[in-house]
Amino acid sequence: MHLHANAKHHKGPTLQNKNLLGNLAELHAKCFPHKPWSADDFADLQKSGCEIIASQNGFIVYRATCDEAEIITIGVHPDARRTGIAAAMLGIVEGDLKKRGIKHIFLEVAADNAPARSLYTGNGYKQIGVRPKYYDGVDAIMMRKDI
Numbered sequence: 001m002h003l004h005a006n007a008k009h010h011k012g013p014t015l016q017n018k019n020l021l022g023n024l025a026e027l028h029a030k031c032f033p034h035k036p037w038s039a040d041d042f043a044d045l046q047k048s049g050c051e052i053i054a055s056q057n058g059f060i061v062y063r064a065t066c067d068e069a070e071i072i073t074i075g076v077h078p079d080a081r082r083t084g085i086a087a088a089m090l091g092i093v094e095g096d097l098k099k100r101g102i103k104h105i106f107l108e109v110a111a112d113n114a115p116a117r118s119l120y121t122g123n124g125y126k127q128i129g130v131r132p133k134y135y136d137g138v139d140a141i142m143m144r145k146d147i
């Protein structure tokens with residue numbers, strides 16, 4: 001299963017899109033058990049212009065504006081981690097954005113999220129700043145990659 005859900009292509013809540021967003025919410029809860037997003041949350045993201053690439057075991061949400069883009073979130077099912085899924089999804093998104101003329105990608109990651117920081121650093125993202133105590137007392141590390 002491969003979903004490229006984009007607000008431009010999903011103007012109304014089609015049954016198919018609703019089912020996909022429900023599956024996405026279930027997967028998100030496995031990845032972020034302490035802050036799960038509902039299917040409605042994902043629908044709102046789509047409406048606000050976010051793009052979502054998802055498969056059975058992973059998802060990535062991003063938003064492009066002018067010549068910049070932001071990775072909103074990324075998650076991989078706990079049973080499928082360390083198999084290259086997140087790195088592959090990042091690669092797909094970067095390829096898509098590059099084709100569209102986007103030059104810079106930004107993201108934020110919690111300072112204590114070692115797996116995610118390692119993922120981003122290993123894929124060429126550089127630290128550009130810190131938002132102190134941004135996530136429940138944990139610093140947010142701001143990162144950028146020029147593509």
Ligand SMILES: CC(C)(COP(=O)(O)OP(=O)(O)OC[C@H]1O[C@@H](n2cnc3c(N)ncnc32)[C@H](O)[C@@H]1OP(=O)(O)O)[C@@H](O)C(=O)NCCC(=O)NCCS
Binds near residue numbers: 114
């Ligand atoms: C972060 C996350 C998306 C990584 O997904 P993944 O598919 O396991 O990552 P990949 O297999 O593509 O790994 C790519 C690289 O990231 C780094 N990495 C991933 N998991 C790691 C871990 N547990 N410890 C250290 N480095 C890790 C490694 O450098 C890895 O390369 P390697 O396996 O060749 O050493 C996944 O752990 C996850 O869903 N975490 C919970 C949600 C989350 O925190 N998302 C990020 C929010 S900013």
